[in-house]
Amino acid sequence: MRYPFLDLGKANAPYIEDLVKAATRVIDSGRYIGGDEVATLESHLSEYLDAPYIIGVSNGLDALRLILKAYVELGRLAPGDEVIYPANTYVASVLAISDAGLKPVPVDIDEDTLNLDFNLIEASISPLTRAIMPVHLYGRITWGNALKDIAQRHGLLIIEDCAQALGAQSSVKGLYNSCMAGALGDAGALSFYPTKNVGALGDAGAVVTHDPDLARTVRALANYGSDRRYHNIYLGYNCRLDPIQAAMLCIKLDHIDRENESRRHRAKIYNDNITNPRIILPAMAAVPSEAVWHQYVVRVKEGQRDNFRRQLDNMGVGTDIHYATPPHRQPCYKSLADYNLPVTDRVADQLVSLPIATGTSDNDIHEIAHIINQLSL
Numbered sequence: 001m002r003y004p005f006l007d008l009g010k011a012n013a014p015y016i017e018d019l020v021k022a023a024t025r026v027i028d029s030g031r032y033i034g035g036d037e038v039a040t041l042e043s044h045l046s047e048y049l050d051a052p053y054i055i056g057v058s059n060g061l062d063a064l065r066l067i068l069k070a071y072v073e074l075g076r077l078a079p080g081d082e083v084i085y086p087a088n089t090y091v092a093s094v095l096a097i098s099d100a101g102l103k104p105v106p107v108d109i110d111e112d113t114l115n116l117d118f119n120l121i122e123a124s125i126s127p128l129t130r131a132i133m134p135v136h137l138y139g140r141i142t143w144g145n146a147l148k149d150i151a152q153r154h155g156l157l158i159i160e161d162c163a164q165a166l167g168a169q170s171s172v173k174g175l176y177n178s179c180m181a182g183a184l185g186d187a188g189a190l191s192f193y194p195t196k197n198v199g200a201l202g203d204a205g206a207v208v209t210h211d212p213d214l215a216r217t218v219r220a221l222a223n224y225g226s227d228r229r230y231h232n233i234y235l236g237y238n239c240r241l242d243p244i245q246a247a248m249l250c251i252k253l254d255h256i257d258r259e260n261e262s263r264r265h266r267a268k269i270y271n272d273n274i275t276n277p278r279i280i281l282p283a284m285a286a287v288p289s290e291a292v293w294h295q296y297v298v299r300v301k302e303g304q305r306d307n308f309r310r311q312l313d314n315m316g317v318g319t320d321i322h323y324a325t326p327p328h329r330q331p332c333y334k335s336l337a338d339y340n341l342p343v344t345d346r347v348a349d350q351l352v353s354l355p356i357a358t359g360t361s362d363n364d365i366h367e368i369a370h371i372i373n374q375l376s377l
């Protein structure tokens with residue numbers, strides 16, 4: 001592959017010396033659970049996101065699960081309550097809702113942003129609706145006064161799935177004045193899965209919130225439900241963040257703004273140079289800071305998606321699909337199969353993600369755009 005979709009070794013190469021140093025420091029410290037490394041990452045994230053409470057956890061799915069379960073423990077959500085989520089998302093968003101005993105209610109997406117269509121939310125609100133989970137899919141913020149108004153009018157919690165959008169900055173303030181994705185709503189979940197914009201060298205995640213009660217409850221739930229040693233107030237879990245990952249994430253976090261700026265630049269090169277009439281380009285964000293381009297996703301018209309991918313593969317260009325099968329079409333979610341989600345269903349057959357991560361140079365992007373323009377589809 002001349003242009004692999006993603007080469008994580010290459011993406012981490014610029015940081016290798018610092019990463020090895022950090023890992024060595026943790027190994028030498030003899031402290032392998034909790035401690036200063038985790039606390040330091042939490043405080044860096046707190047400062048970066050302008051949010052008072054960060055809890056490092058095991059991964060992004062656990063961050064979402066812990067938020068929802070903590071709201072159940074606090075009596076803010078109850079089993080059977082409905083949570084609205086965008087139909088075009090990774091299955092983890094929905095698994096977290098189900099796992100907390102809540103009912104996921106999919107709402108269709110806006111064709112331009114491929115994110116939650118705010119105009120469709122109110123028609124899906126029932127007397128049981130208690131929360132909305134916006135997902136900043138592909139690194140694009142989904143936020144605005146329309147969403148805030150709906151949540152306020154109906155007394156709904158806003159829980160952000162920010163797995164793909166760390167560093168995105170909203171032009172509309174959040175509920176607690178932070179403008180950073182993940183800190184806009186009542187609580188947010190971050191993922192540091194290795195492919196994410198800030199990637200660990202294994203699994204990792206974090207919960208973000210402005211609510212001290214939620215923070216306390218999440219922290220306890222993630223540590224066997226204990227508020228202090230050998231004192232268990234909840235039926236909890238083990239969802240802790242490893243210090244060795246925290247130490248490496250501190251290094252990666254220092255470079256996030258520059259990395260995101262490079263992604264924005266690469267996305268713009270694609271948008272300025274791909275002219276193949278069969279390809280629908282993603283809309284650039286009106287405010288550039290609102291998109292961090294975790295994925296660069298085009299749509300291929302008229303059933304040519306597989307043909308497009310095959311031809312690119314022959315030319316040495318790796319691609320991927322996010323996501324070919326939306327959660328409501330998965331075998332485990334037969335309960336969601338009857339929802340009418342025409343936009344999500346239609347675009348699911350058109351989506352293709354092109355290489356955009358660190359390791360793909362600006363020159364590579366120019367060449368890939370050129371290759372795409374030569375294809376006959």
Ligand SMILES: *Cc1c(COP(=O)(O)O)cnc(C)c1O
Nearest residue numbers: 059060061090092093163191193
């Ligand atoms: C990656 C991802 C998750 C889950 O994060 P993990 O750390 O892999 O558990 C959740 N939601 C979305 C939108 C994601 O992309």
